[in-house]
Amino acid sequence: MQLSHLAQGLGVIDRSADPDITVLTADSRAVVPGALFAALPGVKVDGAAFASQAEANGAVAVLCRNGVSIATSLPVVRCDDARHALAVMAARFFGRQPEHIVAVTGTAGKTSIATFTRQIWEKTGQVAASIGTIGVVSRKRIVEGTLTTPDPVALAQLMAQLAEDGVTHAAMEASSHGLDQRRLEGVRIEAAAFTNLGHDHFDYHPDPESYFQAKMRLFTTLLPKGGAAVINADDVWSGRAIDVATKMSARVMTTGRKGTFLTLKRLEHERSRQIAEIAAEGRIYRIALPLAGSFQMSNALVSAGLAIATGVPVVDALAALESLEGAAGRLELTGTTPAGVPVFVDYAHKPEALENVLSSVRPFTTGKILVVVGCGGDRDRAKRPMMGEIASRLADAVFVTDDNPRSEDAASIRAAIMAAAPGAREIADRREAIRQAIRTAISGDTVVIAGKGHETGQKIGDIVHPFSDHEEVRSAIAELQK
Numbered sequence: 001m002q003l004s005h006l007a008q009g010l011g012v013i014d015r016s017a018d019p020d021i022t023v024l025t026a027d028s029r030a031v032v033p034g035a036l037f038a039a040l041p042g043v044k045v046d047g048a049a050f051a052s053q054a055e056a057n058g059a060v061a062v063l064c065r066n067g068v069s070i071a072t073s074l075p076v077v078r079c080d081d082a083r084h085a086l087a088v089m090a091a092r093f094f095g096r097q098p099e100h101i102v103a104v105t106g107t108a109g110k111t112s113i114a115t116f117t118r119q120i121w122e123k124t125g126q127v128a129a130s131i132g133t134i135g136v137v138s139r140k141r142i143v144e145g146t147l148t149t150p151d152p153v154a155l156a157q158l159m160a161q162l163a164e165d166g167v168t169h170a171a172m173e174a175s176s177h178g179l180d181q182r183r184l185e186g187v188r189i190e191a192a193a194f195t196n197l198g199h200d201h202f203d204y205h206p207d208p209e210s211y212f213q214a215k216m217r218l219f220t221t222l223l224p225k226g227g228a229a230v231i232n233a234d235d236v237w238s239g240r241a242i243d244v245a246t247k248m249s250a251r252v253m254t255t256g257r258k259g260t261f262l263t264l265k266r267l268e269h270e271r272s273r274q275i276a277e278i279a280a281e282g283r284i285y286r287i288a289l290p291l292a293g294s295f296q297m298s299n300a301l302v303s304a305g306l307a308i309a310t311g312v313p314v315v316d317a318l319a320a321l322e323s324l325e326g327a328a329g330r331l332e333l334t335g336t337t338p339a340g341v342p343v344f345v346d347y348a349h350k351p352e353a354l355e356n357v358l359s360s361v362r363p364f365t366t367g368k369i370l371v372v373v374g375c376g377g378d379r380d381r382a383k384r385p386m387m388g389e390i391a392s393r394l395a396d397a398v399f400v401t402d403d404n405p406r407s408e409d410a411a412s413i414r415a416a417i418m419a420a421a422p423g424a425r426e427i428a429d430r431r432e433a434i435r436q437a438i439r440t441a442i443s444g445d446t447v448v449i450a451g452k453g454h455e456t457g458q459k460i461g462d463i464v465h466p467f468s469d470h471e472e473v474r475s476a477i478a479e480l481q482k
C-alpha cells in the first residue's frame with residue numbers, strides 16, 4: 001500500500017517520495033525491507049533513537065510524533081499522536097474486520113465477559129470469536145495470547161484473519177494499557193462495556209483517576225456516537241462511567257442490581273450454580289446460571305447486554321446464559337478430593353478479585369476455606385499487603401507462595417504478603433503449597449488456588465518454567481487417592 005494512502009489524514013509527509021509499504025512495525029529489530037517503522041515513545045526508551053537502525057534494516061518510511069528529532073534520510077510522516085496513527089494505518093493496511101465487534105474494559109471480569117459473549121453468539125447461531133488474556137478463541141483457531149489487548153499491528157492482522165475465517169462477531173478485552181497505548185484505535189467497535197474499577201496496575205498509572213480515565217477512552221475515543229455502552233451499575237465507579245458514556249451520546253444500557261436494562265431482582269446460590277430473576281423489557285426471566293460466584297452473574301448480565309446490543313433478542317441472550325461455560329481458570333472447579341473437598345483454580349491476582357472469590361465460596365463452605373496465594377514480581381507492589389490482609393481475613397488457612405517472581409527476589413515478595421497475613425504459612429515452592437493445602441483440607445472445606453488461572457508457566461528471572469495449577473491440583477488429588 002502506498003505511503004500517501006496509508007497516512008492520509010493522519011499526518012504530514014516531509015518528502016514527495018511515496019514508497020510502497022509492505023510491512024508495519026514499531027520495533028526496529030523486526031524491520032525488513034519495505035517496512036514503515038513507527039518510532040514510538042515508550043516506557044523504557046524512545047523508538048525515535050532507532051530510526052537509523054530501522055533504515056539500515058531496509059525501512060522505507062518512518063512514522064513519528066511532531067517535534068521529535070529523527071536521524072534518517074527516509075520520508076517521515078509526522079503527526080500529533082504516533083500510536084493512534086499506527087493503529088489506524090494498521091487497520092487500513094489489513095482491511096477487513098468482523099462486522100460486529102464489541103470491547104469490554106474494567107479491572108475484573110473482562111476475560112469472562114469476552115468468553116461469555118462469544119458463547120452467547122455461538123448459541124444463537126453466529127460465527128464468533130473472543131480475544132484477550134487467554135488468547136484468541138474461535139471455531140477455527142485457538143491461539144494462546146501474551147497480551148490482554150494485542151499490539152495494534154498484530155490486532156489489525158488478527159481482525160482480518162478472523163473476517164477471512166468467516167467470523168462475523170468478535171468480543172475483545174480492552175486493557176487499560178491497551179487503551180492508554182491506543183492499541184485498539186483502528187478497531188471498529190459497535191458496543192463497549194465497563195465492569196468495575198479496583199486496585200491494579202498502579203505501577204503504570206499514576207493514580208486511580210488516571211487509571212479510570214484510561215479505561216474511559218473506550219467510551220470517549222473508540223465508541224461511535226449512538227453506539228451501545230453496557231455498564232455494570234453495581235460498582236462504585238459505575239455512576240461516573242454512566243456519566244461519561246451519556247456525555248458521549250452513547251446508548252447507555254445498565255445491568256445488575258441497580259441496572260435498568262437488565263435488572264437483577266433476586267439471586268439464590270447453590271453450590272456450583274445460581275438462580276436469578278432478571279427483569280428486562282417489562283418481563284421477568286428466571287435463569288439458572290451454571291457457575292459459582294455472584295461476580296459471574298454480574299459478568300453474565302454484561303455479556304448478555306453486549307450480545308443484545310449487536311442484535312440478539314433479549315429472550316435468546318438470557319436463555320443462552322443457562323449453558324455458559326466459565327473461562328479457563330476463573331473460579332474453575334478443577335477437582336474434588338476423596339473427602340469431597342472442591343478445589344477451585346482462580347485468576348485472582350489483585351485485591352478485589354481475591355476478595356470476591358473468597359466471599360463467593362463462603363456460602364457453600366461449611367468448614368474452612370484454604371487459599372494458596374502469591375503476587376507477581378515487577379508488578380504493582382502495593383497489591384502485596386492488601387492481598388495478604390484479604391486472604392487472612394476471608395480464609396481460614398493461608399498458604400503464601402510464589403507467583404511469577406520475574407526479576408524480583410521471591411522471598412521479599414512473600415515477606416510483603418506475610419507481613420499483612422498473620423498466621424499464614426509460607427511455602428516458596430508453589431507445587432508444595434498446593435499439595436499442603438489439598439492434604440490439609442477435610443470434608444466441608446473448600447480450597448482456592450489463586451493467581452495463575454489459565455497460566456502454564458512460572459516466570460523466574462527471564463525463564464518461564466512449565467507450571468500449571470490445574471495439573472498440580474489433579475496430581476495432588478491423585479496422590480490422595482492412592
Ligand SMILES: CC(=O)N[C@H]1[C@@H](OP(=O)(O)OP(=O)(O)OC[C@H]2O[C@@H](n3ccc(=O)[nH]c3=O)[C@H](O)[C@@H]2O)O[C@H](CO)[C@@H](O)[C@@H]1O[C@H](C)C(=O)N[C@@H](C)C(=O)N[C@H](CCC(=O)O)C(=O)O
Nearest residue numbers: 026027028040042043044045047050147148149175177178
Ligand atoms: C509496559 C507496557 O505496556 N509496555 C508496552 C510498550 O512497550 P514500552 O513502552 O516498554 O517499549 P520500550 O521498550 O520503551 O520501547 C519503545 C519503542 O521502541 C521500540 N524499540 C525498542 C528497542 C529497540 O532496539 N528498537 C525499537 O524499535 C519498541 O518496539 C517500542 O515501540 O509498548 C509496546 C508496544 O506497543 C508493548 O508491546 C509493551 O507491552 C509489554 C510487552 C507488556 O508487558 N505490557 C503489559 C504490562 C501489558 O500491556 N499488559 C496489559 C494488561 C494486562 C491485564 O491486566 O490484563 C495487556 O493488555 O496485556
Ligand SMILES: Nc1ncnc2c1ncn2[C@@H]1O[C@H](COP(=O)(O)OP(=O)(O)OP(=O)(O)O)[C@@H](O)[C@H]1O
Nearest residue numbers: 107108109110111112133295330346347348353356
Ligand atoms: N465482575 C467481577 N468482579 C470482581 N471480581 C471478578 C469479576 N469477574 C472476575 N473476577 C475475579 O477476577 C479474576 C479474573 O477474572 P477475568 O479474567 O474475567 O478478569 P480480567 O478483567 O480479564 O482480568 P485480567 O486483567 O487479569 O486479565 C477471576 O478469576 C475472579 O477472581
Ligand SMILES: N[C@H](CCC[C@H](N)C(=O)O)C(=O)O
Nearest residue numbers: 349375376379403404451452
Ligand atoms: N496481566 C496480568 C497478569 C498477572 C498474573 C499473575 N499471575 C502475575 O504474574 O502477577 C499482569 O501481567 O499483570
Ligand SMILES: [Mg+2]
Nearest residue numbers: 110111133148
Ligand atoms: Mg483478562
